[in-house]
Structures are given as structure tokens and as C-alpha cells.
Amino acid sequence: MSALTDLYQQLILDHNKSPRNRRKLEPADGRAEGYNPLCGDRVTVYLSLDGDVVRDIAFEGSGCAISTAAASMMTQRLKGKSVSEAKSLFEKFRRLLTDEHGVGDGGPELGKLEAFGGVRRFPARVKCATLVWHTLNAALENREDIVSTE
Amino acid sequence: MRTTAITAQPGSAQHRPDSFDVERVRRDFPILQRTINGKPLVYLDNAATGQKPQAVIDTISRYYAAENANIHRGVHRLSVDATAAYEGARAKVQRFIGAARPEEIIFVRSATEAINLVAQAYLRPMLEPGDEVLISTMEHHSNIVPWQIVCEQTGSVLRVVPINDAGEYMFEEYEQLLSSRTRLVAVTHVSNALGTINPVRRIIEVAHQRDIPVLVDGAQAAPHLAIDVKELDCDFYAISGHKMFGPSGIGALYGKYELLDDMPPYQGGGEMILSVSFEGTVYNHVPHKFEAGTPNIAGAIGLGATVDYLQQIGLDNIAAYEHELLDYATEALSGVPDVRLIGTAKHKAAVLSFLVGDIHPHDVGTILDLEGIAVRTGHHCAQPVMQRFGITATARASLALYNTTAEIDALVAGVGKVRKVFG
Numbered sequence: 216m217s218a219l220t221d222l223y224q225q226l227i228l229d230h231n232k233s234p235r236n237r238r239k240l241e242p243a244d245g246r247a248e249g250y251n252p253l254c255g256d257r258v259t260v261y262l263s264l265d266g267d268v269v270r271d272i273a274f275e276g277s278g279c280a281i282s283t284a285a286a287s288m289m290t291q292r293l294k295g296k297s298v299s300e301a302k303s304l305f306e307k308f309r310r311l312l313t314d315e316h317g318v319g320d321g322g323p324e325l326g327k328l329e330a331f332g333g334v335r336r337f338p339a340r341v342k343c344a345t346l347v348w349h350t351l352n353a354a355l356e357n358r359e360d361i362v363s364t365e
Numbered sequence: 366m367r368t369t370a371i372t373a374q375p376g377s378a379q380h381r382p383d384s385f386d387v388e389r390v391r392r393d394f395p396i397l398q399r400t401i402n403g404k405p406l407v408y409l410d411n412a413a414t415g416q417k418p419q420a421v422i423d424t425i426s427r428y429y430a431a432e433n434a435n436i437h438r439g440v441h442r443l444s445v446d447a448t449a450a451y452e453g454a455r456a457k458v459q460r461f462i463g464a465a466r467p468e469e470i471i472f473v474r475s476a477t478e479a480i481n482l483v484a485q486a487y488l489r490p491m492l493e494p495g496d497e498v499l500i501s502t503m504e505h506h507s508n509i510v511p512w513q514i515v516c517e518q519t520g521s522v523l524r525v526v527p528i529n530d531a532g533e534y535m536f537e538e539y540e541q542l543l544s545s546r547t548r549l550v551a552v553t554h555v556s557n558a559l560g561t562i563n564p565v566r567r568i569i570e571v572a573h574q575r576d577i578p579v580l581v582d583g584a585q586a587a588p589h590l591a592i593d594v595k596e597l598d599c600d601f602y603a604i605s606g607h608k609m610f611g612p613s614g615i616g617a618l619y620g621k622y623e624l625l626d627d628m629p630p631y632q633g634g635g636e637m638i639l640s641v642s643f644e645g646t647v648y649n650h651v652p653h654k655f656e657a658g659t660p661n662i663a664g665a666i667g668l669g670a671t672v673d674y675l676q677q678i679g680l681d682n683i684a685a686y687e688h689e690l691l692d693y694a695t696e697a698l699s700g701v702p703d704v705r706l707i708g709t710a711k712h713k714a715a716v717l718s719f720l721v722g723d724i725h726p727h728d729v730g731t732i733l734d735l736e737g738i739a740v741r742t743g744h745h746c747a748q749p750v751m752q753r754f755g756i757t758a759t760a761r762a763s764l765a766l767y768n769t770t771a772e773i774d775a776l777v778a779g780v781g782k783v784r785k786v787f788g
């Protein structure tokens with residue numbers, strides 16, 4: 216695979232074109248806004264929880280293909296999952312993008328999220344993929360302040 | 366006004382100055398031999414920083430290898446020579462921008478520092494609550510934030526001249542915004558995000574009719590246009606070494622001598638004093654009053670070398686050639702479906718900010734990078750410009766004297782590839 220098709224895999228392009236769960240969620244149990252000062256992109260994550268389980272999750276905002284697809288695929292993946300599963304998925308996802316030693320064993324499988332593996336070759340774009348996950352973290356803590364990738 | 370050379374000759378192939386040979390110019394810049402991702406480097410990010418000619422690289426390494434010493438404080442030979450080289454660079458910058466005397470050139474870290482110096486050392490002591498500072502929508506953040514800070518410190522008000530849909534300074538609105546409370550007008554000579562060349566001469570004339578001083582941010586003008594601060598009659602002019610193919614960490618502030626002489630120091634330390642005791646300190650004269658501590662000696666000497674280099678080629682030749690490139694690039698990019706140019710001023714430097722359909726500029730930038738093409742994507746430190754056009758970012762190709770029409774062709778092909786990936 217060339218670096219180009221490795222980065223812009225069909226799955227990512229599809230989610231960019233028709234993002235899932237891009238809408239407002241009201242009322243929400245958790246809500247947070249993320250900001251990437253590098254490109255000025257903003258994303259808002261909304262959460263509705265059923266005890267420890269993510270009953271519904273949605274996002275708003277527009278950004279590059281990587282960040283839009285990351286938000287779309289994250290929300291798709293997390294619906295019905297527990298908060299601790301979400302957190303360990305984030306950890307795995309982060310390692311997929313940055314860690315040369317791979318994603319490690321145990322815990323939930325990344326599954327389709329592995330499509331973002333190509334981002335590792337583009338250090339300037341890693342934050343595009345992780346912004347929405349950082350924002351999710353803030354929403355889980357229901358922090359109202361803006362998280363930033365910087 | 367000499368700077369009109371760039372607009373006086375609508376660039377077309379017939380107007381190419383015989384003395385300008387781009388292939389020869391390219392050989393002066395070693396980095397242009399590099400490949401990126403297996404492709405020849407096409408460097409179109411000149412508004413962010415310029416590449417360095419061998420003459421500048423050699424001057425800096427020779428300085429460190431054979432001439433290094435501190436300045437203004439030794440009786441030994443090396444120090445005397447380094448002082449002469451440093452002050453010689455000041456005189457070169459003076460001639461480069463047409464200043465009356467070398468003391469009117471203050472070496473600073475960057476255009477940013479030049480503007481902060483004026484905001485704090487010139488403007489702050491005179492500002493009263495309710496006074497106004499007038500800037501424009503198209504300013505770089507470094508010509509916005511220093512004024513915001515000083516306004517906050519003094520209870521003054523920042524006022525902003527709007528720009529039109531082409532990205533041009535709205536002159537009538539400017540005249541209306543000038544008031545009896547306006548204490549300073551600050552404006553960029555050339556917009557880094559849009560390429561607009563502002564009518565600074567007229568802006569200054571109108572401000573001066575009301576005795577209002579004007580600072581011109583020349584960071585984007587110095588690499589591309591002939592500058593004559595005496596003819597412009599500006600009160601302050603800021604330039605940036607790294608944008609004009611010189612070293613980073615060096616810039617210069619031009620100020621009219623009388624203004625500089627009246628100003629308090631900006632920072633305290635060595636070099637900026639004549640004598641120090643605990644009862645009081647006598648400040649040094651202009652320009653040393655503003656150059657506290659050991660300055661960027663190698664940077665200043667490197668800036669002198671870049672000024673020599675640009676003058677040897679001739680700013681009018683550079684301007685004419687770049688205008689030709691701009692026309693070529695504007696036509697070529699406009700011909701690509703879905704491409705929208707942001708910034709279509711009549712008087713423009715060779716900056717092309719553009720959008721490709723609704724594809725995010727970062728995706729455009731990444732795909733171009735894979736083709737070896739370096740463009741900037743984002744808000745270009747000019748978020749108010751983005752807000753004015755209702756966007757968050759653009760891709761920007763900013764050209765310089767060593768770029769070629771073949772490189773523009775590569776850009777256009779790259780944009781074609783972007784459209785294919787996202788088609």
C-alpha cells in the first residue's frame with residue numbers, strides 16, 4: 216500500500232463522506248468541546264449514559280477527513296460499551312497511532328479502528344485522529360472546559 | 366513609489382527581465398536539491414519562511430568558524446572585527462530599506478519583537494483610557510496581539526479597518542475610523558494570508574494629515590518588493606530575517622530617529638547603558654538603547670548577507686518575475702474545477718490561498734506533501750481573515766524568486782490528485 220492509500224483508506228473516506236452520529240444530543244449526561252489550535256478545528260462530543268454504559272453518543276463539528284472519520288468511527292464503536300472499555304480503547308488507539316511497540320494485548324479489540332494505523336506515518340496528523348478521543352475523555356468527566364490538543 | 370514596479374508591469378512572458386535567470390537563482394539555494402518522499406522538493410511555503418542561499422549559509426559559518434567574538438566591548442582584534450561586521454550589517458539594512466541613518470535600524474529577534482517593542486516602548490507610555498489603535502482585519506496575529514495587550518494595559522480601544530470580498534483594505538472605512546483619539550495606525554505592507562499589497566503610502570499620508578504615526582509590518586514585503594521607508598514616510602517599519610532568506614532569530618525595526626530617541630528602553634541589561642550605579646543608570650544612545658544584552662551577532666551578519674544577495678539580484682527584477690509567476694499560477698489554479706481562491710486583490714504579491722471544494726486544507730496539504738510539495742495549511746496566524754471569509758483554514762502556496770512555472774504545474778497536478786482521492 217502506498218502511504219497515500221494507507222492514510223486515506225476507503226473506510227476513512229467513507230466515514231468522512233457520510234459521518235455517523237453527527238448530531239446534537241439533548242439532554243446529555245456528558246458534553247465536552249475539543250479544539251485543535253493548529254488547524255482551528257472544533258469538535259463537540261455528547262454522551263448519554265446508562266449507569267456505566269454508553270447508551271448514546273454523538274458529535275458535532277467539522278474538520279479534516281481524518282478527524283471527521285475518527286469521530287464517526289469512535290461514536291459507532293462506543294455505543295453500548297462500558298466507560299472502562301471506552302477508556303482502554305482510547306489507550307489502544309493512541310498506541311496504534313504513536314507507539315512503535317504496537318497496540319499491546321488484552322482488553323477490547325480495535326477492530327475497524329485499525330484503519331487509522333496509516334496515520335502513524337504522518338506525525339503532523341496524529342492529533343487530527345486523537346482530538347475526538349481526548350474530547351470524549353473530557354465528556355466522560357463531564358468537564359465543560361475546552362480541551363486542546365496542545 | 367518604487368514598489369509599484371510589481372503592479373506597473375502586468376506580468377507576462379514578454380516582460381521577463383533579461384537579467385533574471387531563475388535556474389541560476391535556484392543553484393544558489395542548496396536545499397532545492399533535496400527530494401521529499403522520493404520527489405523533488407517543490408517549496409511553496411515561502412510566506413512561512415524562506416530558504417537560505419549559500420552566501421548566507423557561508424557567511425554565518427565563516428563567522429562562527431573564524432570571526433566569532435562578542436561586540437562593543439573588547440579591545441582585541443576579533444572583537445573589533447566582529448563589531449565592525451555587526452555594525453556593517455546595520456548599515457546594509459539601512460540602505461536596503463532606504464533609511465536616513467544607520468541608528469534608525471534596531472536589531473531585534475523577529476518582526477514580532479519589532480512590533481512588541483513599538484507597542485511597549487513607544488505607544489504604552491502615551492496611551493490614555495479611551496485612546497485608539499487602528500489596525501486592519503488582514504493583520505498577522507503578531508500585528509494584532511501586541512496592540513491588544515497594550516490596549517488592555519492602558520484602557521485603550523483597538524479599532525479594525527475591514528477588508529472587502531477581494532481581501533483589499535477598505536480605504537474609505539479607514540478614513541472614517543481615524544479619530545481624534547487614534548494614537549497609532551498599524552498595517553501590514555503585504556498580507557501573508559491573502560497576498561494583498563496595501564496602499565501603505567496613501568494610508569500613511571492620510572494618517573499624517575492628522576499627525577498620527579504609522580507602523581508598517583513589512584515581514585512579507587521585504588523578500589518581494591523594493592522598500593523605501595523615506596519615501597513611504599512611515600514612522601516604524603518591521604522586517605523579519607527568516608522570511609527574506611536570512612537566518613531565523615533576527616529581524617529589524619526601523620524607526621524615525623526622533624521617535625526612537627524619545628522612547629524609553631524596551632529591556633534592561635548590558636549594552637543598553639552608558640553607566641550603571643545603584644543610584645541610577647544612564648541609557649545608551651539609539652540604537653544601542655534598544656539592544657540590551659549580547660545580540661544575535663551571527664544573525665545580524667547573516668541578515669546583512671541576505672540583503673546583499675537580494676540587492677545583487679535586484680528587488681525590481683524579483684518583483685517582476687514573481688508577478689509573472691503569480692499570473693501563471695492564478696490562471697492555472699483557477700482552471701482546476703472546485704478550486705476557490707481566497708484573496709483576489711488587484712495589487713497582489715505571489716500568495717495563493719485556496720480551497721478545493723469542501724476538502725479540508727489539511728487533507729490537501731498531506732496529499733501535496735506526498736508529492737514533495739510543501740504548502741501551508743491552516744489559518745496562517747490570521748484567524749480574523751478566516752472569520753471574514755467564513756472559513757477556518759486554507760491551503761496556501763506562497764511563491765518566491767526561486768520558484769518556477771514547472772513547480773506551479775506540479776502543484777496543479779497535485780491538486781488534481783487531491784480531487785481524485787476525495788472524488
Ligand SMILES: Cc1ncc(COP(=O)(O)O)c(C=O)c1O
Pocket residue numbers: 412413474475476477478505507508553555556557582584585604605606616746
Ligand atoms: C505579515 C507578517 N507579520 C509578522 C510576522 C511575524 O514575523 P516573525 O516570524 O519575524 O516574528 C509574519 C510571519 O508569519 C507575517 O507573515
